[in-house]
Amino acid sequence: MSKLGLIFVLAFWTWLSLIPESRADICLQGDSDDVMRISNTGNTQDCTWRISEAIPLQRATTSATMPFHDAVTAAAHATQLDPALLHAVIKTESGYQASAVSPRGATGLMQLMPATARQLGVSNALDPGQNIMAGARYLSQLQHEFNGDISLALAAYNAGPATVKRYGNVIPPYAETRAYVPKVLQAYRLISGKTD
Numbered sequence: 001m002s003k004l005g006l007i008f009v010l011a012f013w014t015w016l017s018l019i020p021e022s023r024a025d026i027c028l029q030g031d032s033d034d035v036m037r038i039s040n041t042g043n044t045q046d047c048t049w050r051i052s053e054a055i056p057l058q059r060a061t062t063s064a065t066m067p068f069h070d071a072v073t074a075a076a077h078a079t080q081l082d083p084a085l086l087h088a089v090i091k092t093e094s095g096y097q098a099s100a101v102s103p104r105g106a107t108g109l110m111q112l113m114p115a116t117a118r119q120l121g122v123s124n125a126l127d128p129g130q131n132i133m134a135g136a137r138y139l140s141q142l143q144h145e146f147n148g149d150i151s152l153a154l155a156a157y158n159a160g161p162a163t164v165k166r167y168g169n170v171i172p173p174y175a176e177t178r179a180y181v182p183k184v185l186q187a188y189r190l191i192s193g194k195t196d
Contacts, residue, residue: 072090087191116134142161
């Protein structure tokens with residue numbers, strides 16, 4: 001696939017992800033003539049790239065009906081975090097795809113960076129239980145570090161605590177982080193049923 005084609009597909013997928021009602025798995029297939037085919041019937045094995053909007057959130061969703069409920073509940077109890085917040089982070093980070101690996105190397109449901117996973121004693125970041133527990137512990141540490149401020153803890157989860165501190169304990173001026181924090185908070189409100 002050409003760079004221009006990949007840029008188009010990523011831009012199109014980003015646009016689709018901003019529309020709450022749009023949910024689809026998209027299969028991208030390239031051939032030797034540098035032709036790209038896009039399909040929403042991605043059950044075939046010849047997908048070169050697969051883009052998925054897994055587990056869409058709806059207002060009726062509760063944390064008890066979400067995937068990985070037991071692991072999230074255990075991690076929330078151990079770290080004194082709201083299970084709905086952990087679900088919101090998982091939804092935003094990986095869309096509940098336990099085998100997700102980002103281009104930067106973040107792994108698993110809560111997208112742990114390798115150094116963070118090592119620091120938290122994770123032996124297998126793709127193991128959902130280990131990943132969720134470690135991500136919850138890290139988020140809890142960040143929440144304590146930023147005096148209970150959920151927005152700053154989420155910004156630090158995304159951009160790193162040193163970055164948040166470097167900008168004077170405000171959400172850093174990075175487009176990714178400024179989009180990430182409200183997205184997690186919106187998912188948190190939906191899952192927890194809080195509308196204010």
